[in-house]
Amino acid sequence: MQTLGLALMGTGRMAHVYGPKIGAHPGLRLEVIYNPRITSAARVADQYGGRAMDDLDAVLADPAVDAVVIATPTDTHVDYIEAAARAGKPIYCEKPLDQSLDRVDRALATLDSHPVPFMLGFNRRFDPDNSALRMAVQNRGIGRLNMLMSWSREPSPPPIEYIRASGGYFVDATIHDIDLLCWIAGERPVEVMAAGSCMFDPRIGIEGDFDMTMTTLKMASGVLVHINNSRSCAYGFDQRLEAFGDEGMVQTLNQRDDNLVRWDKTRTAAREPLKHFFLERYEQSFYNALDEFHAAVTGERAPSATAQDGRAALAIALACAQSAKSGQAVALEFK
Incomplete structure (x- = not known):
């Protein structure tokens, strides 16, 4: 090597x-x-x-x-x-x-x-569970894709200094979900509709940002994509996906350090808490992303997460922010 x-x-x-x-x-x-x-x-x-x-x-x-x-x-x-x-x-x-x-x-x-050679660090593409779900969709394991849904909830809001420099919740956080779900669906949206609220840290609202959002992307094929984001989650780092098709459904579930389900005299189905944050939940994905970068530089294959993907994800995220502020759907067009 x-x-x-x-x-x-x-x-x-x-x-x-x-x-x-x-x-x-x-x-x-x-x-x-x-x-x-x-x-x-x-x-x-x-x-x-x-x-x-x-x-x-x-x-x-x-x-x-x-x-x-x-x-x-x-x-x-x-x-x-x-x-x-x-x-x-x-x-x-x-x-x-x-x-x-x-x-x-x-x-x-x-x-x-x-x-x-250029590769953008959309690491969630390289998570083994997310990759397996995409493979099921691409191989028509659920028939024709109808809906995609993601839940991305963080354990607690970041410092307010981070919020001020973040570019807004859609550009900072939702952009990960946007890229991932467009990659899974194999297409980009023609229309977005988003809404945001501030429920956990009033300082975020004072900065003109949100700490809780819901986003809908409508694809040219008719596929609907729903993204559910929160800056706070009492039970840990909640990261799930669901792909629903006309012949079935596939999901990714949250990860824990201990996946055993326990039953005894005092508890039923009690389990360990979720992974604390993205550093733990997506640890393997960062290694896998660097492995693909190595392959791209050494000529084995082209990188899958390109600069054009980055531009598209940013354009969609900015349209989501516009929609959340205006309360109106925003049309998009990609070449």
Whole structure:
């Protein structure tokens, strides 16, 4: 297996997701940790290996760096994508590409003029349960698909500082469900209708955002998609999917550390709590996504989560936000 030296851009929460996964992959080597603040880069390098660097030009000129993983704040993604593409380095980038379609289009133009392998980190596509459900749909295991539904509820609201920089609930969170369900259905919506409310943290409402939303996507085929999101959930990280067809239905269920169902004198069917958050629930998906990136860079296959997928998901998320604010359905058209 060809080994690729990676530069991990960023030292925040997602760096601590990707650092261990890179180290565990036999075809990947963590070569560089980059942050403009060298002390931050050094701390992460001490944990996961690699050289701490604070000079972007030097990182991208380093012959030991075969590709980059961009795990920096969203508003920096486009700048790093452009720099890496111009340097000829393959790119894996966390979602979303940006919060602005204009800036996303700028990144796409750069990738067109400086073509390199590019993959967007929609990790939920790479979760084994989600992949199995999609396979059942694609293989017509439930006949003709009629409806898709997802439940994505987080255990507690994030800090208000995060909310202010998030781009809004639809762009920050619902975008994962949008991409996943469009991927499963094999098509994109022609119309969206969304509603939002603020029920858990009034500070989120003061910021003009929601902590609870419902979204409906209508596909060109007539398939209806429902997305149920909440920033708070008393029983943990609730993540489920259902695909309903004219010949049956398939579901993914929540995951627990202990899946035994217990029956005794004091309880019936009591089970362990749900996985705490996305870091635990989707741990395997991040490794699987990096594995596909390795395959894309080494020429084994094209990446499945593309920059165009990222643009489409953002356009849909922004339309959902528009719908929730206006109370009206929003029509969409994709080439």
